[in-house]
Amino acid sequence: MSYIEFLTTYGPRLMTGTLITIALTVLAGLLAVAIAFAAALMKLSPSMVVRGIATTYIEIFRGTSLLVQLYWIFFVLPLFGITLEKFTAGYITVGMNLGAYGAELVRGAIKSVPRGQWEAALALNMSPAKRMIRIILPQAIVVMLPPWGNLFIELLKGTALVSLIAVADLMFQAKQINGSTFLSAQSFGTALIIYYIVARFGITPSMRWLERRSLRMLGRG
Amino acid sequence: MNEDMSKYPLRLEGSDKPMVRFMNVTKSYGDLVVLDSLDLDVAEGEMVTVIGPSGSGKTTVLRMLMTLETINGGVIYVDGEPLTHMEKNGVLVPADAKHMRRMRANIGMCFQHFNLFPHMTAIENCMEAPVHVLGLTRKEARERGLELLALVGLEEKVDEHPARLSGGQQQRVAIARALAMRPKVLLFDEVTSALDPEVIGEVTNVIRKLVSEHNLTMLMVTHQMGFAREISDRICLFYRGQIEEQGTPDELFGNPQRERTQQFLRAVTEAM
Numbered sequence: 001m002s003y004i005e006f007l008t009t010y011g012p013r014l015m016t017g018t019l020i021t022i023a024l025t026v027l028a029g030l031l032a033v034a035i036a037f038a039a040a041l042m043k044l045s046p047s048m049v050v051r052g053i054a055t056t057y058i059e060i061f062r063g064t065s066l067l068v069q070l071y072w073i074f075f076v077l078p079l080f081g082i083t084l085e086k087f088t089a090g091y092i093t094v095g096m097n098l099g100a101y102g103a104e105l106v107r108g109a110i111k112s113v114p115r116g117q118w119e120a121a122l123a124l125n126m127s128p129a130k131r132m133i134r135i136i137l138p139q140a141i142v143v144m145l146p147p148w149g150n151l152f153i154e155l156l157k158g159t160a161l162v163s164l165i166a167v168a169d170l171m172f173q174a175k176q177i178n179g180s181t182f183l184s185a186q187s188f189g190t191a192l193i194i195y196y197i198v199a200r201f202g203i204t205p206s207m208r209w210l211e212r213r214s215l216r217m218l219g220r221g
Numbered sequence: 222m223n224e225d226m227s228k229y230p231l232r233l234e235g236s237d238k239p240m241v242r243f244m245n246v247t248k249s250y251g252d253l254v255v256l257d258s259l260d261l262d263v264a265e266g267e268m269v270t271v272i273g274p275s276g277s278g279k280t281t282v283l284r285m286l287m288t289l290e291t292i293n294g295g296v297i298y299v300d301g302e303p304l305t306h307m308e309k310n311g312v313l314v315p316a317d318a319k320h321m322r323r324m325r326a327n328i329g330m331c332f333q334h335f336n337l338f339p340h341m342t343a344i345e346n347c348m349e350a351p352v353h354v355l356g357l358t359r360k361e362a363r364e365r366g367l368e369l370l371a372l373v374g375l376e377e378k379v380d381e382h383p384a385r386l387s388g389g390q391q392q393r394v395a396i397a398r399a400l401a402m403r404p405k406v407l408l409f410d411e412v413t414s415a416l417d418p419e420v421i422g423e424v425t426n427v428i429r430k431l432v433s434e435h436n437l438t439m440l441m442v443t444h445q446m447g448f449a450r451e452i453s454d455r456i457c458l459f460y461r462g463q464i465e466e467q468g469t470p471d472e473l474f475g476n477p478q479r480e481r482t483q484q485f486l487r488a489v490t491e492a493m
Contacts, residue, residue: 120336124350125325138340218339219382
């Protein structure tokens with residue numbers, strides 16, 4: 001079977017898998033961002049209890065394997081009465097895992113905003129919430145965008161693990177095709193290329209665009 | 222703080238009501254005493270300049286008044302009311318966040334490094350707090366901002382971001398931004414120290430204009446002795462967290478009484 005024949009036969013299945021992978025990436029990405037901001041702000045809280053909750057979360061999700069977390073959420077949680085559909089379990093686990101890494105990015109970026117900005121906002125009598133939302137976060141976001149680009153690529157690749165709980169993503173399709181045809185080089189080679197294309201021509205340009213926009217916001221574009 | 226608070230009045234009234242009063246104020250970081258039982262009054266409309274060697278506590282005076290630093294002893298009053306404390310059951314207790322916020326509205330500050338918000342244009346910098354703190358409409362805030370940017374001579378730069386402004390222009394925006402909150406007391410913390418020599422004049426000219434045309438109470442820390450002498454009603458020389466000597470510019474520069482004042486003035490004039 002030539003590679004062209006392979007592609008015409010299995011292309012549509014790989015395409016369907018790719019769409020699932022992209023959907024997982026987008027949903028997990030949104031969840032990761034939301035969790036990262038929440039956990040980072042909690043870690044900066046004056047309350048020790050709030051800080052403790054965030055630290056525990058980050059330690060657990062950053063310190064243990066993504067695959068084990070996935071199995072926990074998909075196979076163990078049902079024992080406690082929480083059953084998630086496999087697609088949902090997939091993006092939630094990946095989002096929660098990468099969110100823990102993202103939290104440190106967000107916290108670091110917030111810390112990197114010069115002290116003078118806090119002081120100027122306080123001198124203008126802005127409330128703590130307004131200081132954070134209107135003055136500090138917009139500047140922190142500019143700092144954290146490049147590392148977030150990296151994290152989103154990690155996240156895309158991380159979604160391949162959900163094939164192990166039978167979510168029909170790109171990796172799952174590639175394995176299925178390999179299983180029935182034994183064309184390993186073609187199946188996994190094509191999957192490899194597709195992952196690269198999504199990262200290189202999807203995520204990277206989007207992040208560059210966001211970075212340019214944010215620099216323009218600072219009058220440096 | 223185990224200080225007996227009963228010796229401090231709950232509020233200052235009548236003829237004994239300066240705009241700002243530091244009463245027995247002490248500030249220390251661990252064992253290091255930055256300000257030692259400081260007493261200082263600033264009358265309404267007065268321009269007081271604080272000079273002194275570095276580490277003498279000058280900037281700390283402004284930062285405490287802006288509530289950027291907490292104090293370890295004593296009380297600061299602004300316009301008759303305690304700033305650092307509030308009344309509870311007839312005695313002064315340390316102020317809570319709400320009291321602090323209400324009192325802070327009386328005070329504005331300009332910083333050595335301007336601290337403009339880089340993600341906002343000049344006019345947005347001036348509108349931010351009036352809209353989000355005072356609750357002005359955007360239109361009102363914009364009008365107020367435009368007026369103040371014109372006052373500091375920047376009507377051409379209204380829509381520029383700080384990154385595209387020179388240091389002198391940034392500092393003038395910062396002055397307009399502080400004025401937009403209509404403070405009773407304005408603090409200048411070494412506002413010309415980070416500027417290139419050729420643009421210092423544009424900032425000092427704005428301050429001159431404020432002194433001559435507006436009845437603002439101002440407290441300034443500076444290393445520019447000539448400017449301090451020209452513009453101040455009173456000059457305080459700080460040394461090791463205390464006022465070593467104070468008086469009118471002519472008294473202090475013309476006929477300094479204390480040995481340390483003479484030394485300091487000799488050192489700074491030689492450097493010029």
